[in-house]
Amino acid sequence: MAKFEVIGTASIPGRGGELRLLQRNDEFSIRIAGKSGELMNTRLHGSEDALAKLACARLADRSGVRVLIGGLGMGFTLAAALATLGDDAEAVVAELVPGVVEWNRGPLGAAAGHPLDDPRTRVSLGDVGELLRREPGGFDAIMLDVDNGPEGLTREENDWLYSPRGLAAAQEALRPDGVLAIWSAGQDPAFTERLRRVGLLVEEVMVRAHRPGKGAKHRIWLAC
Template structure:
């Protein structure tokens, strides 16, 4: 039996423990003992970027990504944008940036080496509060979605004030997208309260398995006017365990 090998460990100022471990070709980041993300299936992270840029349908000048993770959302973004587009990536934990550079960058083709990337070691909420230009696309790939945040303070990303901050920094014809482990009725109610169109896409990870589904919420003036709040794709019960981004057993 192949055993896990710990590659790195870090502690946050709040006392949380984060570690990176490997078993064969499988890499996993754990937060306080719970799986936060792995490279076992990253289709929904890729779709977060690809579908947002497709829905936008026009050349983009500036993209904001909340959360670096293992770099899969960033890689998909870079593969879809032009040479003159700037991508700002906010990552709160500096060690995760170091791990991407030292241990796991190859998984997503070393996206941090791309000259279009503007990496910020900062809470994405703080950046949204700063004055600055609008973003054409905002991709929020933090935590495990609105209902399963790893830090209590991250709940503000998905509450009314957080959504209003995203709305203020989004270009009038822009699109914001939020990755989620589960369908969140409360989050959908908050999206309803803002003056934008939105939709939910349910991304099937394995054909024929209704229990292997991630979810993406899209919102903003850049969505086609035919879009309403009814979800698209699969409509089964959410199937991904909120402890991580691996597939259910």
């Protein structure tokens, strides 16, 4: 079997660290340098798709929808959102690591169908938390997949996003009857309670990493 080869590296802003893009035939993987395991793989994106589908399903009867996706990753959440939203929608993607955007415009783009080329897409380079604070009432849906979940893996600064202050900022950035959707690699009962304590109605959904019935069990919180 062919081995993965590193085809790109990208520095993580803030406290440093490095992401690596690896390729094996038509399969891609993103990993953190110096840590075992992988963050993302193009063969395992069922839960990233579900993040967008579950959130956007609640917007089906609206026009002029504007959504925010926190974390571009491999582009699958963005692609799934665009497939669900209407022609008059706008999908804003906040990505902290410029190299990840470059990968999606280059060798990685075909895996998700080049969603960055869609005219409804707008890329915002920088911290999604800053964007939330800048745009109160700006979005019908906010989909967050910026780390491994409420416990930051790639960057300690991500912890703020899942704190009561960060969740309050997300609430303020939602339009009336908007939805906040958050992806996690696993369960976190304490985080579920944290969402409720800031006044959100919460539904927790188990989804599979690969496809229905296959792959690791991930979690998505839908809050409004």
